[in-house]
Amino acid sequence: MEKVCLVTGATGRNGAGSATIKFFARQGWRVVVNYSRDTAAAEEVAEECRALGAADVLVAQADVTSDEACRAMAADIEQRWGRLDVLVNNAAVTTFNDHKNLDGLSFDDFQRVFAVNVSGVYVATRAMAGLLRRTGNASVINISSVGGLRGTGSSMAYAASKSALNAMTFSFARVLAPEVRVNALLPGFIEGDWLINGMGRERYETVRAGLIAKNPLKTVQTPEEVAEAIWWLAHGPAALTGELVQLDAGGRLAV
Template identity: 50%
Template sequence: GSGSGVGRAVALAFAARGAAVVVNAARSRDAAEETAGMVRAAGGRAVVVMGDIASDEDCRRIAAGAEEAFGRIDRLINNAGTTRFCDHADLDGLEAQDFLDLYAVNVVGAFQMTRACAPALKQSGSGAVVNVSSIAGIAGVGSSVAYAASKGALNTMTLSLARVLGPEIRVNAVCPGFIEGRWLREGMGADRYDAQKAKLEKTTPLRRV
């Protein structure tokens, strides 16, 4: 997912270092095309391949599109994710389907993308996968119990994949905390978002989020 937020920032950072970038989004082609346009405007190369990573067929098509466009895959950033905002204490606020929906993207989707890209990543000679997880998967916090559980599963899967794909492919996860942006603000609500942001800005060493 690179139509906005962390995904867009990662795409631009890779492009700034000379990488050709495949921009993916499940729904918003306009946002994906905007990211690709920003890459090209900065002198980089980018193509857009739409697809829902909850679909294995789409994952294989995305991987094939990357190889068709650029002839190789050196890095895979599994950034696409979803959540269901629900207070952790509200156990009745979550249904089994909420867990299944989150796992389909946050865990299964990351697995399917890794599997689809693994042959090309091995051929690269320096292939690497980065799973964008969350502090929620470590501390049991975040937007909901279901989200925290899905990110905990992603962290465990990262360890498993690192073991079986190494040394040809490195597999790591990053676990960000609060990230400034529209997605979190809309999910938390403006008042709660602003209060949490102000609190973190006072307590973090760099005084920013």
Template identity: 50%
Template sequence: MDLRGGVVIVTGSATGVGAACARLLASKGCNVVINYTKSEAEARETEAACREVGVETLLVQADVADDADCRRMAAEAVAKWGRIDGLINNAGVTKFVDHTNLEGLTAEDFQRIYAVNVIGAYQMTRAVAPQMKSQGRGAVVNISSIAGVMGIGSSIAYAASKGALNTMTLSLARALGPEIRVNAICPGFIQGRWLRSGMGDAAYEAAKAAQERTTPLRRAGTPEDMAQAAVWFLEGADHVTGELLIVDAGAHLAGAPLIAR
């Protein structure tokens, strides 16, 4: 897919991986829908960075857990540009709870995490699918996690939600072909506010050092690393659908500590 002049929606794109995806898309000449729920100031910074390279943007406050918000976001993109070429389902939430602490998660925790991480991705995909189908092509990339493959990560609820997102990726790839491709990336450790705020400074720095010491690539992942993989699924993988790509510097291989996004 040629991204120049195209339109891609990136959910949760005020900061982190979503913001990195938006900036990378803009650098390739792609118009971007920047989505946020609460981080308006940071979303506007991402929007400004995208506009600086000469593309058009659309800033949309919307909660992907709300189906009406998802449909509105897709409709606003079509109203502005008349097309939607790609969707990156990046919006996500978690609660940091040690996996041995079974009392640390409530049903409400599970419901909120699933509402955003799984149902939100489903609702956004459903919202863009008619436009993509009518165009004859489109691509969806789900930002999942190694947590959904290995059963690790910030909490059992988060890992379970990403496992569900992985299987949903396969189901949607079957259901939406041949016009729409659906793939996912599964990051491991990603440097940034998400993990630092959840783990605390000391644990975060220790985990980062462990990644740099023990992974085969001797690197701790960055949002930009994940953006490269996600955008590749849009522009460089026309013959690929239903794939889950682990992006973790090889941490999932034997001997490396597993610390998920």
């Protein structure tokens, strides 16, 4: 029976979410393209997945901050296929703001970022937990960030949310074992529109060049490399759970 993968926030153009769902589709999996607002973008990704060889494609609208929507999505997956093998918690938001600008983030900014990046992962994973357990030998991969370890990234709110996500990864790994493994992937700088739009082209290129010069592997990450790492975590060692796997071209080793 074909396995099933759900990626939340799978519609960003040139993003890690869409690259991941297409990676699984290319392997002949059944895939769930989750989105919150942009139906046209979701349908576009779904068509690409079909063309790449997905066994079946479900387009699922669900805001991860809505418990009702996430439970409805789980019910749709169960009714259609009766299993879920991999959940990739990718949906995330940020407010781009220099960490030194303490007045640049409002209370509402923090609330919004934590609602999606932390509470949303909790709600989505809880909704899928029963299905994952019944499937057995399932895997959850939370997309975190090296910023959650270093207090860096697009904003202080984003870094704090990813640090919270790291802690929640440990908790879920304990709670969902032994039927489900739970790990987090912590990318560094990921090339693509998300950072370009948030940082502006000039700053994006400056930061990218600086990281390439500094990182031991002399590169930064592409969405496709993130997808490959997610695939590995989903199929990785059977004893691997509760781990924070950094994918940063060795940036943590730079001096």
